[in-house]
Amino acid sequence: MMKVDEAVGAIETCSSTEELKNTLQGIIEDYGFSSFNMLDAGNPHVDVPFYIGTTPENWVSTYISNGFVHVDPCVARVRRSNTPFSWGDVDVPKYEGTGRKSGAWKTMEAAQDHGFREGFVVPFHYTDPLGRVYSSSSAFYWTDPVKKYRFLLSRKRYDLHLIMIYWAQRAIDIVAEQHRNRQGILEAQQDxxxxxxxxxxxxxxxxxxxxxxxxxxxxxxxxxxxxxxxxxxxxxxxxxxxxxxxxxxxxxxxxxxxxx
Amino acid sequence: MMKVDEAVGAIETCSSTEELKNTLQGIIEDYGFSSFNMLDAGNPHVDVPFYIGTTPENWVSTYISNGFVHVDPCVARVRRSNTPFSWGDVDVPKYEGTGRKSGAWKTMEAAQDHGFREGFVVPFHYTDPLGRVYSSSSAFYWTDPVKKYRFLLSRKRYDLHLIMIYWAQRAIDIVAEQHRNRQGILEAQQDxxxxxxxxxxxxxxxxxxxxxxxxxxxxxxxxxxxxxxxxxxxxxxxxxxxxxxxxxxxxxxxxxxxxx
DNA sequence: ATTCAATCTCCCGATTTTTCGGGACTGGTT
DNA sequence: AACCAGTCCCGAAAAATCGGGAGATTGAAT
Incomplete structure (x- = not known):
């Protein structure tokens, strides 16, 4: 398995979001995850936030069309937290078997239906060069038996956290750079x-x-x-x-x- | 040398800021640093921000009495960055040889005068459980020859980053808890x-x-x-x-x- | 020791711009 | 009908802008 600093090194040499996506996919498959995604979690009122990931198209469209961004308990936790966590650790208001299912419950149920048995979520809060604050949520999706997941996490939790921090940072930098090039706000002043x-x-x-x-x-x-x-x-x-x-x-x- | 996950484990069992301080001091001495500090870097207009650290008293008082918080280029960089960096990599507006020294330059000069030859700075942006955003700046101080520092950093940079993130998080949690006990619960404000x-x-x-x-x-x-x-x-x-x-x-x- | 440039400090007077409190009319939407 | 966005007006007070000038301090270079 790739060492952490090798993984980070590989991430930092990427120069496009596509390359970045493939690099991370390679790394996490090494750890046993099936796919990942990262989305901007800053604003609860935006329907289609900024997103990069390798999760299957049907899961993405389910997620968006059901408006899970607004009710996903993982995203909610990310906004108020800085420490990575597993889906299993998120407390969803128990479904009492009566009345309506909560949005949080529906989200987790839908994830199960798509074959995701567990997931590891990494919050990342950052400031851009203007000092504006953003929050992002990154998730690694697990489809194998949960027991194996538990074992992996007990040993590799910090590695995953670190890798994801540098990956998210690189993703932001690349997007910001593209945006700058499009708009041409800040050139000229380098000399x-x-x-x-x-x-x-x-x-x-x-x-x-x-x-x-x-x-x-x-x-x-x-x-x-x-x-x-x-x-x-x-x-x-x-x-x-x-x-x-x-x-x-x-x-x-x-x-x-x-x-x- | 202590492994990263052992270090993080030790940090997470701490229950007071004093204990936390001593734990980190032990860890960084292992790496060759002399001392550390962590301060709230949220905004440049606060005179005496929240602070924990083991740097000598005379350095702390010099830093405060000269108002270096307002001009320290490392703190300024922390506010708009998420990646750790060394003092040596900070660009201080070149001293033109004429006129007055800028505050940034004076700060770096004073650090040298106190025997700090290099330093490793870790930015950490985080949200508290109420969704409020803060920025902190943590610095490890180096007094040995710079060459040895470069060597250490090339191999342990990510370890240091990870340790500091978990340390800062723990520090915040402990302080927040004490604060809650003293002041009661603050109401969450609208984002x-x-x-x-x-x-x-x-x-x-x-x-x-x-x-x-x-x-x-x-x-x-x-x-x-x-x-x-x-x-x-x-x-x-x-x-x-x-x-x-x-x-x-x-x-x-x-x-x-x-x-x- | 002297010179030099930059910085920091302060003042004057005149003009322009912003700010603040009102009020009023139109054209859509709900 | 109520509401909001957009449009416009008045008058008075507060603030910012402009173009000068000028003394003090500081650190570096000759």
Whole structure:
């Protein structure tokens, strides 16, 4: 079996989502899983979130058409958790044999019907270069006897976690890069000669401006006069080639010059 | 040397922050590091963030009294990254040899002065059970020759990453539990990502504002009166709970409501 | 020791822009 | 009928922008 650092190395050399998908499929088959998928779990109200995976088409379409994203107990847990878990460990409100089945219950039942006896889910929370936060859910699907799964997991749980973290990261990077290339937002500024450098104070006033503070507020916070804040702000806006405070703040954020 | 799963096992049995601290100190000494710390890196405007670590008291006080939290390039990188890195790989705005030193440069210089030759930083982004998102920065400090560090890292980088993830998680869990006991249960807030819906026009005016356009500019572009643009802007700012145009634009970007 | 450039600090006055509180009319949808 | 999105207006107060100027401090280079 492939070692963890070999697996991660293989993942990190991938340059397309297709390649990435095949690489991971190879790795997890090694461990005994049948397929996997990874989806953006950030927003419960989106019907068809971002998705990559190798699970059979009929399972994907069942999942989507039944709106399981909204009720899947695994996805719900992923949003509030950081530790990997098995399907078997998720507590689904017991079906009492009477009344209506809960959405969570239906989801798990449908997975069983598709031959998935167990699954290993890895939550991954991450920030993009703008500092925006996302959550993703990755699942490995198991079709063999559960007993074998238990044995595997007792020994390889951390390996799987680590591999999935690096895989998810790589997937995000590739998608983000494609998006950047399509939109052409952030080129140009790579040349160190033209690179913009703000002073500490300029960054300070921009950061506070980004948080909605007025000049007067910022002056109070930084313990300097309003005139000084205005001066820093003017210099920063000029350096950034922006046309006003709002534009300056947005540019600074996109260039990674300030955090908010 | 302790195996990874043993280390993680040891971490997961800890029940107090003190115990946790000692456990990790033992583990990293095994790897050759001198000390470590972990701090909340959520936002750059907090003076004394949550902190646990074993770094010498004089380094901690230097770090705090100089306000390095605000300018530390490692912390800045952690906020927008998910992959571990070494201090040596952080690009500090080159010191041009003239004028003042930037805060980032001063921070790295001070670390050197305290005998830290290298460091390994692990970002960790996580959600608590209420769905709130945090970022933490963990650093392992190295005082031996750098060459030995490079060698260690080439072989143990993933082990260190994994250990730190589980450690950070355990630290958060313990602190959260103590906090709950003291303060009672905090109510979960609505996820702002799903709660706010802007109308098409509101998004339009915000997008143009993000590009630096004034109300008059936007009115010309959208072919509507200035009054209308103002109205849309006011509504958008109110919906976003922002305090002015700049704040509104920043919030909208972070919530993924507008693209620029 | 001197010079130099960058940074940080502060002020003035005039103009432009934003912000805030109202209100009002239209055209769809539910 | 009620609601929402979109459109438009008024007036006054608050804030930002612009283009100057100017002294203090700092760290590096000659």
């Amino acid at each position: 160190p000669r033209t690179a913009i450098t703000l002073t500490d104070r300029e960054r300070d006033v921009l950061s506070w401006a980004a948080r909605g503070k007025t000049v007067a507020d910022t002056a109070g916070i930084l313990f300097i006069s309003e005139s000084t804040v205005e001066t820093h702000l003017r210099h920063a806006i000029a350096k950034l080639g922006a046309s006003n405070k709002t534009h300056g703040v947005v540019k600074a954020i996109y260039l990674g010059l300030i955090d908010v | 702002p990502r799903t709660a706010i819906t802007l109308t098409d026009r509101e998004r339009d005016v915000l997008s143009w504002a993000a590009r630096g356009k004034t109300v008059a500019d936007t009115a010309g572009i959208l072919f509507i009166s200035e009054s209308t643009v103002e109205t849309h802007l006011r509504h958008a700012i109110a919906k976003l709970g922002a305090s002015n145009k700049t704040h509104g634009v920043v919030k909208a970007i972070y919530l993924g409501l507008i693209d620029v």
